[in-house]
Amino acid sequence: MNAGPPSAGRPAAGTASGTASGPASVVRLRRTRWTLTLLYTAVSAAALVALVFIATAIDARAASRALDSQVSGRALALSRAVWMDHGTLHLEPLSEDELANASTVTAVIRREGTGPVRVRWARPSAPSPLPPAGELHTLWTSTVREQGPVLATAAGADGRRLRWAAAPVWDTDTIGAVVLTAVELAPLERQHEELVRSLVAGCAVLVFVSAGAGHWLSGRSMRPALRALDQQERFLREAAHELRTPLAALRLALEGGVTSTPGATRAPADAVRLVDHLARLVAGLLSRARVQAGSVRVELTPLRLDQLVEQVVDELPYDEADVTVRTRPTVVLGDPDLLTQAVRNLVENALRHGAPADGPPLVDVHVAAGRISVRDHGPGIAAADREKVFGDRVTGGRDGRDGVGVGLAIVRWVADLHGGTARAVRAPGGGALVELALPPHTPS
16 A cells, blocks of 8 residues: 555656657757758858859850950951051051040050060050050060960059950061050959949848748748647646546545445445546547547538437436436537537536535536537636636636536537537526537438
8 A cells, every 4th residue: 555655646747747748849849940941041042152153253254255345346447447558557547546545545566577566556645554565575476376366464554454455457468567455454343343242232131031931931831740739738638637537536446445444335336437437538538639630530420419418418427416408309410429528528527517515416408409508506617717618727717626627628629620619608597507519400
């Protein structure tokens, strides 16, 4: 008998551990949500950065090609305007050609024999932005070697970076001079930098937007899991509460059976009754869990609700209670097992909590038009607790007892499955009135 107290405490400990697992699971789901948000943001940021690199590379290449086409076209056009006659260079057309003023620099260079490359004509003339003599020599030799237009990037005498184009001027079969045109690179580079800054700013905004969208989408994807966890926690709480009371009563009955108390002869019968009650509770809880998990489908069939209620009340043990049943024929679409469980919970709840102060429990059951009304004559339900009786456990309920009608949560669940309603009100004259209403079935 000394081992009794530890074993009696085990169910409560198991319930506490099961309940504590809920918040831990929620924390893990929230951590997973943030992980998914970070991954989504990282992938979006990587894709946007890649797009920025591609866009800037394409822009730089396209701008460079457009600039090269522009400057080389001007050099070729001006080289055709300049002409040579037996070694004599005629530069008069350059003074009248508008292309000579269209570029940042326009010049004509010539090399006589093995002498240095000299500038024969330049615009603007002062201060001269022409590159040093070494660069001029390089442009000359490159043009002679290629026998056609040459492009190069070099700094002018004033330090500005210029894009140069050199086009030959032919004197019969030889190159007698080279026309140079140049365009400053700074404006083009500024435009490219502005594009890069705009793309970076836009990508930063898109990254923040994608982070918010990822967090919202991950939250929506987590909602079914959180809802399932909440249902699991409620199921565990209700199962623990429903099982704890009959287990304690069963223990007391068994302990009374092994002692020499006057009620020892009733212990086996009480034990059998409590075991049957436990079996019904376990079957009901498992049925609810399977339906909520989707492994079992609820199949609604036409049935006589009044006959089902009469059968359930006849099977309930209420030797010391007064139960009155009044029924009218009514047909509903329902699941017989689930409705049996709901009716049993309604009546057992009234028997457990509906005893008046000066006598045994008095319960009135009325069935008509798809509605089951169960009234007791106990202390009733406070207005603040009329909705809570269909949810989680309400402490300090009727007459200071430990909770009011936790089994009624299953009644509400069965009502929802059948498209009906469940409500609890204060009965006229005292006591509680709990109703389960189902849509009546009219045969077609």
